[in-house]
Amino acid sequence: MAGIIGWGAYIPKYRITAETIAKVNNDSAPAIKSGLGLTEKSVPGKDEDTVTISTNAARNALLRADINRKEIGAVYIGSESHPYAVKPSSSIVAEALDIGNQYMAVDTEFACKAGSATIQINAGLVDSKMINYGLSIGSDTSQAEPGNALEYSAAAGGAAFIIGKNEEAIATLDYTCSFTSDTPDFWRRAMQPYPSHAGRFTGEPAYMKHVIGATELILEKSKMKISDFKYVVFHMPNGKFPLIVAKKFGVTNEQIEPGLIVKKIGNTYSGSSLLGLSCVLDIAKPGDKILMTSYGSGSGSDSFIFTCTKKIADAQKKARTTDDYVNRKKYLEYPEYAKHMATIH
Amino acid sequence: MFRESSIIRWRNYNDRYKLIGYKCDQCGKTYFEKKGLCTCGSLTFDEIEFSGKGKIVTYTKVHSGAEAFQEQAPFCVAIIDLDEGARITAQLTDCDYEDLKIGMEVEAVLRKFYKSGEKGVIHYGTKFTPKF
Ligand SMILES: [Zn+2]
Numbered sequence: 001m002a003g004i005i006g007w008g009a010y011i012p013k014y015r016i017t018a019e020t021i022a023k024v025n026n027d028s029a030p031a032i033k034s035g036l037g038l039t040e041k042s043v044p045g046k047d048e049d050t051v052t053i054s055t056n057a058a059r060n061a062l063l064r065a066d067i068n069r070k071e072i073g074a075v076y077i078g079s080e081s082h083p084y085a086v087k088p089s090s091s092i093v094a095e096a097l098d099i100g101n102q103y104m105a106v107d108t109e110f111a112c113k114a115g116s117a118t119i120q121i122n123a124g125l126v127d128s129k130m131i132n133y134g135l136s137i138g139s140d141t142s143q144a145e146p147g148n149a150l151e152y153s154a155a156a157g158g159a160a161f162i163i164g165k166n167e168e169a170i171a172t173l174d175y176t177c178s179f180t181s182d183t184p185d186f187w188r189r190a191m192q193p194y195p196s197h198a199g200r201f202t203g204e205p206a207y208m209k210h211v212i213g214a215t216e217l218i219l220e221k222s223k224m225k226i227s228d229f230k231y232v233v234f235h236m237p238n239g240k241f242p243l244i245v246a247k248k249f250g251v252t253n254e255q256i257e258p259g260l261i262v263k264k265i266g267n268t269y270s271g272s273s274l275l276g277l278s279c280v281l282d283i284a285k286p287g288d289k290i291l292m293t294s295y296g297s298g299s300g301s302d303s304f305i306f307t308c309t310k311k312i313a314d315a316q317k318k319a320r321t322t323d324d325y326v327n328r329k330k331y332l333e334y335p336e337y338a339k340h341m342a343t344i345h
Numbered sequence: 346m347f348r349e350s351s352i353i354r355w356r357n358y359n360d361r362y363k364l365i366g367y368k369c370d371q372c373g374k375t376y377f378e379k380k381g382l383c384t385c386g387s388l389t390f391d392e393i394e395f396s397g398k399g400k401i402v403t404y405t406k407v408h409s410g411a412e413a414f415q416e417q418a419p420f421c422v423a424i425i426d427l428d429e430g431a432r433i434t435a436q437l438t439d440c441d442y443e444d445l446k447i448g449m450e451v452e453a454v455l456r457k458f459y460k461s462g463e464k465g466v467i468h469y470g471t472k473f474t475p476k477f
Contacts, residue, residue, distance in 0.1 A: 047457040096363065098362075098363050
């Protein structure tokens, strides 16, 4: 099968704390922090959007991949916040990356799993020899209505992956599968600025059912056990949900904690599980096995099993780590935050 | 209302998105803008892509920019010497004026330049941010 040739993260510099939002919304900050399991979130700069975040993440992925960029035959970007309703983000990003014109491209949308789905698409294209390399990106400047509970978690960031042949991979893709059903837990209708969600329904019948469903399926197909994995990443709508799934599967703290980026930057929607994967690739060693399961409302989960190769150690040094971006931060007060969000969609 | 042809901008994508420049094939001097003649007298240049790394030569703060840039104001603009030698003027981003210094290392990032109104095209291009 195919594998990851290079990976890269990008997270905007700005943050707002749960305390700052809670003050404006008359909420209890301690209750929010313990309820959601997060303390602050990333906020895009006034001049940032899904296209700029994707480009900067992909440039990091290219730094790690020792390839001729003109051989990238497909560019797919998953997001809930493509800047245009009609006109692709993927062609703008590809132009900025200077990969030429001989590439397939499309923007994808499946709530928070639009990015992980593009890894499956590119892996299929590589395996069928239709392309040499494919670029998969998940990135968002997440929307949340002011005053809504989502405002505490909806964050900005993204991760990019160059998918190519197994032999060149820093991490081979050993298995992937999905678990999908028609579930109305979270949506945003056309022309609406903010998403709507079905409150508590977003938990058990939505996130839990699909993340558990896909994870059980991949363990069954691969005949592997949770203890075979060095790292486990589940989609992170908040800091609580992935830990509930972790507990169900007997995932240890050591396995889940390194990818639990939501605690530091919030939920980056299509970027969420992929930034978690980027965090663990930053520190993984050859031979380490990684299990990742994404989740997209509506609903579906994509599950992946990767094994890191010898090439990973060298690639880790070639670009900024996810943590480099996590640690670069400037806190905003609420009025500045409102200004940042107003100019971005 | 600020309006401009999206087509004219499109013709400049090479310079805006990618920092493509020109290198004299005789003496190796680099230029950001296309030149007909090098200071050494040569007439022929090769296209090169700049690494995007450079240092601030001088800088200023713009409080009241053109209408299209107003939502980003105040912002900083700097003259930058790229590591390859060429000198360019560019907008800075993710920085406070008070923290800037002459000689500060900066690097290129893709950002939004401006939108042509609420219905128009979104223009992207290269800005510079302090190296971190
Ligand atoms: Zn010359």
